[in-house]
Amino acid sequence: MTFLSHFPKEELSACVDYLRMTFKSHDVDFVIENIMGLKKEYMLNEPSAKYGYVEKYELDQIRVYRSANLDNRGIMVELAGQGCRQFEAVLEAQGRDWFGFLDFVVNKQKGKITRLDLAIDDIKGYIHIPDALKFTELGYVKSKFNTYDFSGQGSLSNGEREGVGIYYGSKKSNLYIIFYQKNYEQAKKHNIPVKDIGLWNRYEIRLVDEKAMLAVDELLKWQDFSFVGRGLLKDRLEFVYSDTIRGQKKKLRKLVNGWHALVQDVERLKLKNEPSEDFYQRTENWLRSQAGATIRMVQLADDTLGRDSTIEDIINRSELTARQQHMLQIFTSSVQDFISDEGYKNQVII
Known part of the structure; x- marks a missing residue:
């Protein structure tokens, strides 16, 4: 991919x-x-x-x-x-x-x-996020949060919700949790069909100020995500099953069981590292997606008319800004070049 x-x-x-x-x-x-x-x-x-x-x-x-x-x-x-x-x-x-x-x-x-x-990235599909929103709206959820919000859209062809995001808690508070279908977000960003990406749920825990400091303390104490499963997800949010529900028992049971499995498996997670040396990749992506066709058009016009390269003339007349000179330096360097000789010594900042 x-x-x-x-x-x-x-x-x-x-x-x-x-x-x-x-x-x-x-x-x-x-x-x-x-x-x-x-x-x-x-x-x-x-x-x-x-x-x-x-x-x-x-x-x-x-x-x-x-x-x-x-x-x-x-x-x-x-x-x-x-x-x-x-x-x-x-x-x-x-x-x-x-x-x-x-x-x-x-x-x-x-x-x-x-x-x-x-x-937390989930490509297994522990839960179906549109169902999580549906049963939240119906009240089959227990939470320490007082509010929730949501985003997304509906499909007229099949009646399903798509690109759903759920926000548990206030965005102004120092802790809230977000579920969203990241495959839809990425499909829109890259202008590709969702089916080309496949299933991709994301669950985010956003922590601010004292909650952020407490989370760091717990991360350093346990060196894993056990506190996230126990103390943040399980403690803050739970989907509950009831036999009294009509017509949607199977979906509700699947959601509840999937949520319990997710929380349990999150406790065993380690922090993953996905180091990227693609600095200023957005600029290159923009050039490919937005300017590539125009450059090709001008080149074809030059070839057809038998004239000197307009693109080469434009390049020769252009002067780099300070930002572009900086980007050129980064493009032609490796991450090892960025590393300070002073690096992360035990002396304390004054």
Whole structure:
């Protein structure tokens, strides 16, 4: 499945899908070189207004923000989904893993994890997410959450819901859980039929501030996902069976049994690493999907008219921006080149 570089290889797997951490310091050199273990010269430096920070250092989806000198928030590191995969390539090159890195950040450098998203990928189909939404609406669910929300669409041809997402808990709270049909999300993103992807459910646990810190403590304590199965999924959400239901007993029983099996199997999961060295791949993908046909059209016109290459002339007249020069440097380097000689020493940030 070449169009999906991170399609799960196992029936059930788990990964870090978002990480945000802060340091009460303005020493951005120390954070990049000594904590993240990266060479600062490989980071693109730009002004920033995001989240109220004033400066950004970026290696594609690996981003470090610095606040103004009198702003006591200090420095924030943000890794979104692809950023986590890219940073896993960095950790692998350094001989580290998530457990070692998080322990180093929290217990050695006094960093604070302010957001942590844990994702569970299911290509077995433990539950049918549209059925989970249906029986949630009908009340066959027990939960510590007070609210739920949902998204998706319906098929006029077969009456089924498609691309369903369910949000248990408030998005403004420091813990909520999301179920969604990731195959539909990816099909839309890549403009391909869902059947070409196959079944792919994702269950995400999003944790903020103190919940994120508690989750990191548990991850470091158990070195697996047992606390996710026991303490987050089983404790927070349960589908329940009732003989009183009419006409949908089989579907409800299948959902309840599938949920219990999922929770049990999640407890045995390890964090997977899927390191990606594809930095700035989105730009190359854009060039292929959006500009490729135009380039081909101009080349064919040149061939037909017997004129010199218009594309070559355009290239020769173009000047690279600072960002493009940075991207060229990254394209022509390996992850090992990014690794700092200072890297992740035991000295403590001031």
